[in-house]
Each structure stands twice: as structure tokens, then as C-alpha cells.
Amino acid sequence: DTAVSQTPKYLVTQMGNDKSIKCEQNLGHDTMYWYKQDSKKFLKIMFSYNNKELIINETVPNRFSPKSPDKAHLNLHINSLELGDSAVYFCASSPPGSGGNTHTQYFGPGTRLTVL
Amino acid sequence: GEDVEQSLFLSVREGDSSVINCTYTDSSSTYLYWYKQEPGAGLQLLTYIFSNMDMKQDQRLTVLLNKKDKHLSLRIADTQTGDSAIYFCAERMGYGGATNKLIFGTGTLLAVQP
Numbered sequence: 243d244t245a246v247s248q249t250p251k252y253l254v255t256q257m258g259n260d261k262s263i264k265c266e267q268n269l270g271h272d273t274m275y276w277y278k279q280d281s282k283k284f285l286k287i288m289f290s291y292n293n294k295e296l297i298i299n300e301t302v303p304n305r306f307s308p309k310s311p312d313k314a315h316l317n318l319h320i321n322s323l324e325l326g327d328s329a330v331y332f333c334a335s336s337p338p339g340s341g342g343n344t345h346t347q348y349f350g351p352g353t354r355l356t357v358l
Numbered sequence: 359g360e361d362v363e364q365s366l367f368l369s370v371r372e373g374d375s376s377v378i379n380c381t382y383t384d385s386s387s388t389y390l391y392w393y394k395q396e397p398g399a400g401l402q403l404l405t406y407i408f409s410n411m412d413m414k415q416d417q418r419l420t421v422l423l424n425k426k427d428k429h430l431s432l433r434i435a436d437t438q439t440g441d442s443a444i445y446f447c448a449e450r451m452g453y454g455g456a457t458n459k460l461i462f463g464t465g466t467l468l469a470v471q472p
Contacts, residue, residue, distance in 0.1 A: 275459070283395075283444060285462040298452075298459055332400060336458075347460060349393075349401040 245269050246350035248333050254356045255323060263318045263353045265333030274316035275334040275347065276308060285332070291316050328357045362449060362463040369469045376434040378466045380447035385428060387449040391460065392421065392432045395444045442470045
């Protein structure tokens with residue numbers, strides 16, 4: 243069973259388009275995240291949500307809008323795509339709490355976005 | 359700052375030990391992690407260490423933490439070709455719960471020669 247899944251795995255689109263990436267976790271976690279990995283493999287957090295509420299927003303352009311319909315899903319919508327948005331986007335989730343293994347983040351397989 | 363630094367590349371022969379190093383910046387980090395990323399794949403958590411520990415061993419993996427120098431290392435014993443991947447260290451920052459975020463290192467590409 244897939245713990246954290248993302249769709250699509252690959253996304254190729256033209257500049258200026260609007261696209262969405264979906265993420266679902268079946269781990270019963272309360273917290274979900276979006277990370278961006280650029281062409282140099284550098285990984286940086288974009289957002290975190292806890293139980294459908296936005297917690298972290300790392301100065302990401304407002305063309306990026308996360309949406310959490312329920313705590314098992316965190317989708318990422320991107321408006322007016324730009325060349326610089328090309329990257330691999332990873333979704334992650336973690337259980338509630340702060341001790342033991344509850345802090346661990348589990349990552350999805352990634353979505354490779356290519357903007358032409 | 360939030361810079362977590364790693365050397366970019368490490369090449370070892372199969373059967374040798376690999377040591378991947380990482381320096382981090384936030385002395386208040388409570389947890390530090392090692393993730394593995396195989397080509398075209400997501401991030402797999404390998405191990406983590408709590409900041410009040412100096413060492414943690416998990417089968418072929420040994421994590422050493424020098425909190426004074428803010429230095430973390432991952433030793434892989436008897437390295438196999440299947441260990442070839444990019445290894446990321448990460449420190450946890452935040453105030454607990456969903457405020458926590460991972461600050462990732464720049465990644466080390468480990469190439470294992472047969």
C-alpha cells in the first residue's frame with residue numbers, strides 16, 4: 243500500500259498555464275507538506291498544513307496555492323506557470339506530536355514538472 | 359542562517375566503508391536526519407538522531423553527532439552498489455507540531471564502484 247502518493251508523476255506544460263498536483267496520504271497523519279527540489283537537487287520547504295490549516299508558508303509566490311480538502315489530502319495549484327517553476331515537487335506527511343518517531347516526515351515519490 | 363552543507367560527491371569501492379559528512383547551523387535543532395534518494399525516486403528516511411545523543415547505530419548505518427561543532431556524519435559499512443544514491447542530511451527547525459520544517463543539506467552523491 244502506498245503511504246504518500248502523488249499524481250501525476252510527470253507533468254509537462256506550457257508557460258502561462260495553470261496546473262494542479264495532488265497528494266494523498268493514508269497514514270492517518272495530521273500534518274502535510276510541500277517541498278520543491280530544483281535542478282541542482284536542492285530541497286526547500288514551501289508549505290505545511292495541519293488538519294487543513296496552513297501553518298508554514300515560506301515566501302512562496304502567490305501563484306502557488308495549496309488546498310487541503312481534508313487532512314489526508316494536500317493539493318498544490320499553480321497559476322500562470324513560469325520556466326523557473328520547473329522542478330520536482332515532493333509531498334510529505336508526519337504524525338502529530340513532538341517526541342519519538344512522531345516527528346518523522348514521510349515523502350511521496352515526487353512530481354516532475356517541466357514548463358516549456 | 360539555514361544553511362546545511364554537505365560535500366557534493368563521494369566515490370568508494372564495493373565492500374569499503376563510506377562516510378558522508380554534514381554541517382548544520384542551528385544549535386537548537388532537536389532532531390537530525392539522513393534521507394536517501396535513488397535516481398528518479400522520492401526520499402527514503404534512513405535514520406535519525408536526537409540531539410542529546412552522540413552516536414546511533416542501525417545495522418550497517420552509524421550516525422555520529424558532534425553538537426559542539428554542529429557536525430553530523432553517516433557511516434555506511436560494507437557499502438554495496440545498491441547504496442549508490444544521493445544522501446541528504448536534514449535538521450528539524452520549528453516550535454513543535456506542524457511548525458516543524460526540515461532544512462535539507464545540499465546532498466552528497468555516493469557512487470559505489472564494483
